[in-house]
Amino acid sequence: MGLVLVGLWVGQNVQLLPIDASSNAPVYDSLFQVLFSIGTILFIGIVGLVLFSLVRFRRRPGDLADGLAIEGNLPLEIVWTAIPAIVVLFVGIYSYDIYERMGGMVALNDHSAMHHSSEMMQASAGPSSTNTEGEGIAIEPRVWAGIGSSGSSEGSMPVEVTAMQFAFIFHYPDANITSGELHVPVNRPVELRMKANDVIHAFWVPQFRLKQDIIPGQPTVLSFTATRAGSYPIVCAELCGPYHGGMRSTVVVHEEEAFNKWFETNAPAKPAPTVASASLTPTA
Amino acid sequence: MTVASPTDFEPKGLQPEGWLKYFSFSLDHKVIGLQYLVTGFIFYFIGGALAGVIRMELTSPISDFVSRETYNEVLTLHGTVMIFLWIVPVVNGAFGNYLIPFYVGARDMAFPRLNAVAFWLIPPAGILLIASYFIAGGAAQSGWTAYPPLSLTTPAIGQVIWILSVLLLGGSSIFGGINFIATILKLRRPGLKLMQLPMYCWAMLGTSILVVLSTPVLAGTLILLSFDIIAHTGFFNPALGGNVVVYQHLFWFYSHPAVYIMVLPAFGLVSEILPVHARKPLFGYTTMVYSILAIVVLGLIVWAHHMFTSGTPPWMRLFFTIATSFIAVPTGIKFFNWLATLWGGKLALNSAMLFSCGFIINFVFGGITGVALAQVPFDIHVHDTYFVVGHFHYIVYGGTVFVIFASVYHWYPKFTGRLLNEDLGRLHFLLTFIGFNLCFTPQHWLGLNGMPRRVAEYDPSFTTLNQVSSVGALLMAISTLPFLINVIWSAYAGQIAGDNPWNALTPEWLTASPPPVENWLGEAPLVTHPYDYGIPEGKIDLRVASGADLWFGGKR
Numbered sequence: 001m002g003l004v005l006v007g008l009w010v011g012q013n014v015q016l017l018p019i020d021a022s023s024n025a026p027v028y029d030s031l032f033q034v035l036f037s038i039g040t041i042l043f044i045g046i047v048g049l050v051l052f053s054l055v056r057f058r059r060r061p062g063d064l065a066d067g068l069a070i071e072g073n074l075p076l077e078i079v080w081t082a083i084p085a086i087v088v089l090f091v092g093i094y095s096y097d098i099y100e101r102m103g104g105m106v107a108l109n110d111h112s113a114m115h116h117s118s119e120m121m122q123a124s125a126g127p128s129s130t131n132t133e134g135e136g137i138a139i140e141p142r143v144w145a146g147i148g149s150s151g152s153s154e155g156s157m158p159v160e161v162t163a164m165q166f167a168f169i170f171h172y173p174d175a176n177i178t179s180g181e182l183h184v185p186v187n188r189p190v191e192l193r194m195k196a197n198d199v200i201h202a203f204w205v206p207q208f209r210l211k212q213d214i215i216p217g218q219p220t221v222l223s224f225t226a227t228r229a230g231s232y233p234i235v236c237a238e239l240c241g242p243y244h245g246g247m248r249s250t251v252v253v254h255e256e257e258a259f260n261k262w263f264e265t266n267a268p269a270k271p272a273p274t275v276a277s278a279s280l281t282p283t284a
Numbered sequence: 285m286t287v288a289s290p291t292d293f294e295p296k297g298l299q300p301e302g303w304l305k306y307f308s309f310s311l312d313h314k315v316i317g318l319q320y321l322v323t324g325f326i327f328y329f330i331g332g333a334l335a336g337v338i339r340m341e342l343t344s345p346i347s348d349f350v351s352r353e354t355y356n357e358v359l360t361l362h363g364t365v366m367i368f369l370w371i372v373p374v375v376n377g378a379f380g381n382y383l384i385p386f387y388v389g390a391r392d393m394a395f396p397r398l399n400a401v402a403f404w405l406i407p408p409a410g411i412l413l414i415a416s417y418f419i420a421g422g423a424a425q426s427g428w429t430a431y432p433p434l435s436l437t438t439p440a441i442g443q444v445i446w447i448l449s450v451l452l453l454g455g456s457s458i459f460g461g462i463n464f465i466a467t468i469l470k471l472r473r474p475g476l477k478l479m480q481l482p483m484y485c486w487a488m489l490g491t492s493i494l495v496v497l498s499t500p501v502l503a504g505t506l507i508l509l510s511f512d513i514i515a516h517t518g519f520f521n522p523a524l525g526g527n528v529v530v531y532q533h534l535f536w537f538y539s540h541p542a543v544y545i546m547v548l549p550a551f552g553l554v555s556e557i558l559p560v561h562a563r564k565p566l567f568g569y570t571t572m573v574y575s576i577l578a579i580v581v582l583g584l585i586v587w588a589h590h591m592f593t594s595g596t597p598p599w600m601r602l603f604f605t606i607a608t609s610f611i612a613v614p615t616g617i618k619f620f621n622w623l624a625t626l627w628g629g630k631l632a633l634n635s636a637m638l639f640s641c642g643f644i645i646n647f648v649f650g651g652i653t654g655v656a657l658a659q660v661p662f663d664i665h666v667h668d669t670y671f672v673v674g675h676f677h678y679i680v681y682g683g684t685v686f687v688i689f690a691s692v693y694h695w696y697p698k699f700t701g702r703l704l705n706e707d708l709g710r711l712h713f714l715l716t717f718i719g720f721n722l723c724f725t726p727q728h729w730l731g732l733n734g735m736p737r738r739v740a741e742y743d744p745s746f747t748t749l750n751q752v753s754s755v756g757a758l759l760m761a762i763s764t765l766p767f768l769i770n771v772i773w774s775a776y777a778g779q780i781a782g783d784n785p786w787n788a789l790t791p792e793w794l795t796a797s798p799p800p801v802e803n804w805l806g807e808a809p810l811v812t813h814p815y816d817y818g819i820p821e822g823k824i825d826l827r828v829a830s831g832a833d834l835w836f837g838g839k840r
Contacts, residue, residue: 016729016732016733017732017733018732018733018734027661028661028662028665031659031661031662032662035655035656035659035662038652039652039653039655039656042648042652043648043649043652046619046623046644046645046648047645047648049623049627050623050626050641050644050645053623053626053627053629053631054626054631054633054641057562057626057627057628057629057630057631058630058631058633059563059630059631059632059633063630065563065630065819066563066564066630066817066818066819067562067563067564067628067629067630067817067818067819068564068628068818068819069564069565069816069817069818069819069820070564070565070567070624070628070818071565071566071567071568071569071815072567072568072569072570072571073567073568073624076624077568077571077617077620077621080616080617080620081571081613081616081617084612084613084616084617085610085613088609088610088612088613088655089609091609091655091659092605092606092609092659095605095659095660095661095662096602096605098659098661099601099602099659099660099661102661198433198437199431199433199434199437200431200433200434200528202593202667202668204668204734204736206665206732206733206734207734209661209664209665210664210665211593211664211665211667211668212593212595213593213594213595215522215528215529215594215595216433216522216523216528217522217523217526217527217528218522218529218595220595233734233743235734235736236736237593237667237668237669237736237737238431238668239356239426239427239429239431239434239737239738240434241356241425241434241437241438242351242352242353242355242356242425243352244356244736244738244739244740245347245352245736245738245739245740245741245742246347246741
């Protein structure tokens with residue numbers, strides 16, 4: 001019983017995670033707390049048993065006798081099969097619930113995903129998109145939804161993300177801004193439409209508890225809502241070549257007004273795509 | 285009609301005698317086992333040196349020790365060497381070949397020549413792999429996972445040599461697996477039932493089934509990958525209409541079971557070591573057997589948990605979460621059974637026992653982080669970070685490598701006829717245990733807080749913990765010194781062990797140390813109760829009983 005209390009206390013009070021800065025981070029953290037508590041209880045309990053056995057049952061010098069010939073104990077074995085099974089089942093169901101709250105269980109190619117798919121295909125400049133529309137054959141351009149794709153409701157801000165060796169490039173289709181850093185407003189859903197040019201990369205913001213592989217040939221959508229203003233690292237989390245460790249960027253979460261200001265100052269006066277090249281280099 | 289005796293087929297003089305036999309195409313399962321063991325240790329030291337390069341590079345947050353390309357070659361070679369040339373050959377090939385024929389009461393493996401071929405595939409494959417570092421373009425740079433399209437764009441020669449080497453090692457593994465299945469099922473001594481076999485036989489049977497089912501998938505995948513590299517086909521090349529996620533599915537269909545190929549034999553070895561040194565029967569033999577079989581079945585249907593961020597469909601994420609979590613149940617049964625084996629025993633606190641208990645503690649930690657990693661939302665955050673690196677090393681180093689050391693301390697007297705020095709052994713354990721935990725515990729925190737794996741440079745705020753981790757790695761490197769000194773010195777000057785220094789009941793101890801060719805001079809012993817240690821309740825052990833015990837019937 002004391003062990004359980006210690007486990008619960010550790011789960012509640014030992015903070016191992018970075019600060020939370022997105023709407024799904026607190027949900028994630030509550031799952032982490034549960035897992036951490038259960039894990040602490042199990043680990044301390046088993047280590048305690050091993051250490052106790054090693055001390056209590058050590059062979060004294062000169063003692064050549066054997067231990068008791070206990071070959072098994074069916075009720076005991078049933079108990080320690082049932083307990084982990086129940087714990088694991090509970091954890092599985094709980095994490096399923098968490099996952100649903102984070103928006104991970106949305107079916108692929110559902111309504112919201114389909115809504116964006118045509119834009120996605122144009123963004124990725126696939127030659128097939130024009131063909132399918134012309135012939136009217138329902139070859140659905142497939143969008144590989146990442147976690148949080150249910151958050152792509154109305155009012156969300158689209159950003160196109162291109163990952164390449166060794167940088168992320170962010171393009172805001174609403175204002176034709178191209179940037180090496182991701183700027184987002186606080187408390188407003190953002191929808192990242194991601195594609196990779198060469199090899200597999202992964203978009204990871206530890207403070208958002210979000211990660212999504214960006215796979216060449218598979219346009220992917222990732223949605224999130226930032227909840228805390230500040231600057232957080234964007235890290236590439238999939239080995240992508242020699243400079244993989246240097247493939248980093250920053251996501252700047254602004255308050256609403258500051259973001260609008262940034263948006264206006266950086267928007268090109270006329271639609272001029274060449275502005276992009278000036279800010280291509282990542283600043284991290 | 286004449287009857288040919290075995291000596292007619294095996295003319296004397298063809299097999300070298302003495303030390304030379306260890307460098308020959310020997311057919312003796314014990315020689316082959318030791319060949320695997322020593323070769324494995326050589327590659328362990330090479331892989332360890334590569335790990336040293338990685339930890340050295342990571343003592344500072346900038347890439348300053350080796351070039352970035354070299355760093356990626358080093359991490360690729362480290363992973364490949366440690367998995368395919370150290371752990372898999374040693375826990376399967378070395379101990380399997382040495383022990384399985386004894387345990388089933390046979391004089392050799394079912395296919396001795398295939399066995400020798402399987403071993404002799406390993407040195408050329410290993411030399412090929414290491415040599416690829418020195419050619420133009422260098423070794424493979426795409427990690428031991430070799431995900432396309434990265435593996436299609438890095439220097440081709442190194443990658444192709446890597447594929448060739450892994451194919452050879454996979455072939456060796458398959459030959460070994462077939463041999464173990466045939467030996468365990470078909471070469472049992474008459475009268476020996478399956479449920480009377482020592483637990484290591486069951487572990488090797490399960491492991492070999494996994495090897496035979498999953499390794500061919502890896503081989504096929506790598507051949508397709510080599511076509512993509514050499515012939516510019518488009519199986520996995522998105523630019524040519526290929527699909528990279530298909531590669532990941534095929535790769536992990538082997539490479540997740542590969543984890544069980546590395547740990548199941550270790551579970552079996554621990555089940556042999558603990559009862560002997562605790563002087564108690566193995567607790568719950570039957571449930572141990574069924575949990576091995578459950579791990580084999582479940583191990584084949586969990587591979588996609590390595591791909592939760594790869595754009596897998598939601599139903600697949602849910603299925604693989606639950607399947608993966610449930611592996612904790614049979615694994616948990618085994619751990620509780622080992623704890624119950626220890627409980628109430630007479631534990632000899634020697635190096636074999638200490639390493640086994642170290643294994644239990646480390647593996648429980650790795651298992652707990654493993655159940656956490658199986659949960660999709662948790663995994664989304666820590667996938668491909670140092671959290672995974674920490675978890676994985678707790679399983680394969682804290683788990684399997686600790687068991688390999690325990691096994692060396694336990695069976696060295698059988699291999700050589702001499703005991704290892706226990707003081708050096710305990711020092712070795714202490715240094716390894718402290719170094720290991722110092723090295724890999726901080727990595728969990730690093731992963732949670734934003735350090736991805738396979739990087740040569742990182743956020744400067746992670747410097748201190750990376751340096752702590754590197755100090756731990758240095759301790760692990762130092763810890764091999766007492767071990768090496770012990771093993772070499774004891775071979776010549778160690779205390780003479782006798783045939784059965786541990787007073788054990790399994791059949792390998794019921795013959796000379798080292799055992800003769802063909803294992804027994806007479807008929808193989810029939811051991812139907814391999815764990816028949818201990819005093820049944822209500823009986824009195826005559827070796828320690830006093831007159832008063834006998835008078836009161838031991839019920840004082």
